[in-house]
Amino acid sequence: MNYEKLVQGILNIGEAMLQCGAEIFRVEDSLYRMYKSYGFVKYDVYVIPSNIQVTVESPEGEILTQIRHIESTGADYDRLNYLNALSRYVCAYNPDDKELVRRYKKVIARPDQSELITGIAQITGGTAFTVFFGGDMQDAVVALIVCLMIVLAGRWLGKREGNPMIYNLILAFLSEVVIISAARIGLGDHPDRIMIGIIMLLVSALGVINGIRDVMQRNFISGALEVMNSMLGAFGIASGIALAMLLMGNISAEGFDVNKNTVIQLISCTIGCIGYASWFKIRGKKILYSGVGAFLTWGIYLLVYAWYPNNFSAIVAASCFVAGYAFIMSRIDHAPSTVFLTASVFPLMPGARLYYLMYGVVSRNFSMAAEHARVLLETCLGIAFGFIIVDVISRSIMRAQGKEYHMGKKSTVIKKDEK
Known part of the structure; x- marks a missing residue:
């Protein structure tokens, strides 16, 4: 497992959920569940409307920290629905980093409403x-x-x-x-x-x-x-x-x-x-x-x-x-x-x-x-x-x-x- 890429991929999902109008507790909950499913030893998630911070410890003892600044948010509940489904899939099947990125890009590429x-x-x-x-x-x-x-x-x-x-x-x-x-x-x-x-x-x-x-x-x-x-x-x-x-x-x-x-x-x-x-x-x-x-x-x-x-x-x-x-x-x-x-x-x-x-x-x-x-x-x-x-x-x-x-x-x- 490339844990650094996994942390990044999961954070991509959380960032997109926040940008689509998800509540703060929903983003935190989804991130905690996904990191837990991959077997990280410890993980801290901090989310506010303009910022997401994540620090995790991999099974090998490596400490990884990533931060995202969220410039703007809106309401795209169709995309949020698919991102939520993706987080469920991640928790259930633990795809590798390449498959995670592929599925994430597929959701983001969904045609927008006219x-x-x-x-x-x-x-x-x-x-x-x-x-x-x-x-x-x-x-x-x-x-x-x-x-x-x-x-x-x-x-x-x-x-x-x-x-x-x-x-x-x-x-x-x-x-x-x-x-x-x-x-x-x-x-x-x-x-x-x-x-x-x-x-x-x-x-x-x-x-x-x-x-x-x-x-x-x-x-x-x-x-x-x-x-x-x-x-x-x-x-x-x-x-x-x-x-x-x-x-x-x-x-x-x-x-x-x-x-x-x-x-x-x-x-x-x-x-x-x-x-x-x-x-x-x-x-x-x-x-x-x-x-x-x-x-x-x-x-x-x-x-x-x-x-x-x-x-x-x-x-x-x-x-x-x-x-x-x-x-x-x-x-x-x-x-x-x-x-x-x-x-x-x-x-x-x-x-x-x-x-x-x-x-x-x-x-x-x-x-x-x-x-x-x-x-x-x-x-x-x-x-x-x-x-x-x-x-x-x-x-x-x-x-x-x-x-x-x-x-x-x-x-x-x-x-x-x-x-």
Whole structure:
């Protein structure tokens, strides 16, 4: 065995998983499992959003260390699914370094999703969520136009601007300018609801939630970095909206609400999440699973809220369901749970709260801004708590079955006399 090449090959898989949108704990877990399968005596893995460090001791006593700097990440869950399958193959069959590289290159060479499909997915998601938040037919038309602008401008801007704050600021500013202009010529009845639907294309609340989860699990550095990165993107959205409002004059806002028709709520959020699933490059039947997950997640929220009208309780219950749903589907379909989780949880995302928070600041209605800031934080914490609850239950079930759920250093050290 060429252990140096094996360390490099396995690290290639971990790096690619992180770049495709895998959670920190998933990358660490996959790396630990692969290194353990090859019989390394000791191994330490350290992962944060921008860096992976690995130090291992080979059976011959050689100490090997490799470090990777991760410049950018995105969401390509199709590739992540295949990388996850490759890590399972590596653990089961321990291919040599040449076969490992060959299989890795085969995954990386998979044809990317066409830009046309990705653009249609973004437009579908943003337009559907405008309807979800109470927009009418005219609002949906304006949302469609703005989403098309975001697709075209975002594609151009994404190649030139890597800072998420500046990227989101520019797109949010342009979107709000178009929406206000359309409202002033009589096109679009609810400019605030149109912008809320559009924000769902830009909002990075899931990063905040995953960061909170990491902090709760004592992964303080990675959690703090994820939270700060997401908040940077959210600050860009808020600043872009505020700048457009200040330059063009404030507009009226009716306050947070969703479509009055429950059936339309469920249908629009399902269509929107199917669009977002395709935008995240989820393919095949997994797109349908995402839509089903979104439908049921919002249905659970509505049922719990009708029984006990408390937003935090309903959020926790719905997030427990979607996390459990993702865990079960990951076992059935042998895919990462994040594939089923990310799009399905979108109906719970607090994009509307971010808009009204900034609206309150610009209109000097600071009590309104404070209330929406409170609910925004409450929502993020509620989703994080729901995920944590399911994570604890899942670990308990797996341990009861004699299986390791998340592998760490303590569960991976092998003594030489046990080999």
